[in-house]
Amino acid sequence: MKNLEERGHLLTEQINPASQKLDQLTSLELVDLFNREDAKTLSAIAAARIELAQAIDRTALALSRGGRLFYVGAGTSGRLGVLDAAECPPTFCTPPELVQGIIAGGAGALVRSSEDLEDKPEDGAEAIAHRHVTELDVVVGITAGGTTPFVHGALQAARQRGATTILIACVPSEQVSTEADLDIRLLVGPEVLAGSTRLKAGTVTKMALNILSTSVMVRRGKVYGNRMVDVAVTNKKLHDRALRILQDLTSLSREEAGYLLELSGRQVKLALVMHWTGLGKEEGDRLLAQHQGDLRSAVQSWNHNTMENS
Template sequence: MNNVEERGHLLTEQVNPNSQNLDQLSALELVDLFNKEDEKTLIAIASSRIQLAEAIDKTAKSLAQGGRLFYVGAGTSGRLGVLDAAECPPTFCTPPELVQGIIAGGAGALVRSSEDLEDQAEDGAEAIAHRQITELDVIVGIAAGGTTPFVHGAIAAARGRGATTIFMTCVPVEQVKIEVDVDIRLLVGPEIIAGSTRLKAGTVTKMALNILSTGVMVQLGKVYGNRMVDVAVTNRKLHDRALRMLQDLTSLSREEAGFLLERSGRQVKLALLMYWTGLDKVEGASLLSQNHGNLRVAVEKVLGVRG
């Protein structure tokens, strides 16, 4: 698909019959219409649950073996990928290179329209080559309308290098076919404003990316129960969250939790391991490393019971 005329049949380009009088609605009627249409995002996620789970499993396996996760997109799709990647280090204390976002047009496209740059498949392929993608890496191509050449070029190049490839789009497979390892179709239907995929399509994409990255991090041991134990303690809010986690999961007072947090080098996961097992900082860090950072497994190794 190389020109606009060929894209008119796409689901994301269709006219929504429920919003044909959009310019005549009151503000409240407009809000109610958005709310009704956005209900379709939940249905789309539920319909893609098997594919999302497969994407989580494959990505976690690759990252556990030393691979990296890359999101590739243009426009809104690219921005959403960059956002999800940027949120991983503070949330899960991951190194910046572990999860990366690639957007057509580079950093400048995050704040300025650069739609013309999405039409270059060779630029997508070049982005893959530049980052020296290998068979250990995972590439998630994000394209609401499914046809973005930049994304297709990146996926083709990544497949050529043996990487795991995932496609995330809002059009059915019969409209856009692609060879990938996991094909995620988030079908939310036509937008309230025809073709404006920053709306439902953008919302459902953000939801899917939240599920994917969080699911991967859970499988990598970045969470204990439902606690963010790998949080990077870099400001007052996160310091307070760290102390509250320690208090909730131990019998320590806030002051005692503060002392423990400092002794662990401000690492909540290590602080908990030290408290539960009696290990010192060096011993605890070594045990966590041996168990790929999984706190529950590390505790079981010492205590012989489930942590």
């Protein structure tokens, strides 16, 4: 890998020939140009499909064994990791510590630029030590240009602790190498605004994190069909969604669904178990626990045992 001070060779820093006259374009031409360039994110995801699937498998297995998922990044990359982590508790009713975002500079860097803090690998290592990362955990380093010292320091510390490590970058491996267990390259090419990786690189990174975290939660039994049956019912919008899920998957009226939801302690998954098996709240809880929270597995097992005993 070349000297980290010399980044002009990186794909993310190069000049995009399609936007050489960016400052001379009309507003409509600007929109069309961005649209054409953003379309490249789909191809980049497709090209990394195998690596993304491997990351899903490794992460789902780690979480099933009691591990946690950490995203580590600086600037836009760090903010995207924190955002994805923050969305997991309301969407999948996971504890906040299960998926965590680590950003160089801490919480203040979420709303104010602090890019100078990304240059200290020891800070990344300290963040890993502070969270007591172990061999059960997965640490995903996110760095568009692939060179962020904070991220590499975190990944190195995580490797030393035996954790599964994953690198997500938007430059080819021959430009920036890695010792991470999994190497995901999202190659979208030079940005419309040269070097501004909050654009295509940020977009494709958000897409990859969406795929990773959602698929892991699917594998962990947090989804039934395409319904978020582990949704946390914490506001009116989510309460309405919970009722609609119950109505969609059963023949209940909205009023009946509301009664069942309250009876289950506002737990959609448990409400469905209670409805489909006739079990009470405590028995339904035990059945789900026996199947690690997997609704489909729990209900299929119940039906199978019921048929055998009839």
